[in-house]
Amino acid sequence: MDIERIILLVGVVVVVIIGRFNRKAGGIFGLVFTAAILAWGLSLYQNGGAVGILGKPLSVTGFLVFVGVFFVFNVISIWMGWRSSRSTPKAS
Numbered sequence: 846m847d848i849e850r851i852i853l854l855v856g857v858v859v860v861v862i863i864g865r866f867n868r869k870a871g872g873i874f875g876l877v878f879t880a881a882i883l884a885w886g887l888s889l890y891q892n893g894g895a896v897g898i899l900g901k902p903l904s905v906t907g908f909l910v911f912v913g914v915f916f917v918f919n920v921i922s923i924w925m926g927w928r929s930s931r932s933t934p935k936a937s
Contacts, residue, residue, distance in 0.1 A: 853882070869926030875919035883912045 856878050864871025886896045886908050895902040903911065 849885075856881075864922065867926065869923050869930065872919045872922030872924075872926060875922065876916065879912060879915045879919060882915075886912065 860871060860875045860878055863874050889896055890905050890908070896908050897903065898911070
């Protein structure tokens with residue numbers, strides 16, 4: 846297993862763990878992680894490489910759609926965390 850796969854796996858696990866404890870923080874960390882994956886993937890495509898999922902290479906458009914889905918998921922997660930924190934009464 847190469848280092849990129851290990852970093853991706855660890856990053857996903859960390860995002861999930863953070864999201865379990867705090868949905869808003871998990872969403873924010875997920876956005877940062879997804880942005881890093883976007884930058885890494887675009888640099889791969891720019892240098893003639895490709896990102897693959899389950900052994901199948903994605904086109905640039907496929908990769909952007911895939912990353913876009915995760916951006917939307919993270920924004921929804923942040924919004925839901927923000928909304929639930931507003932509706933939870935604060936202890937005095």
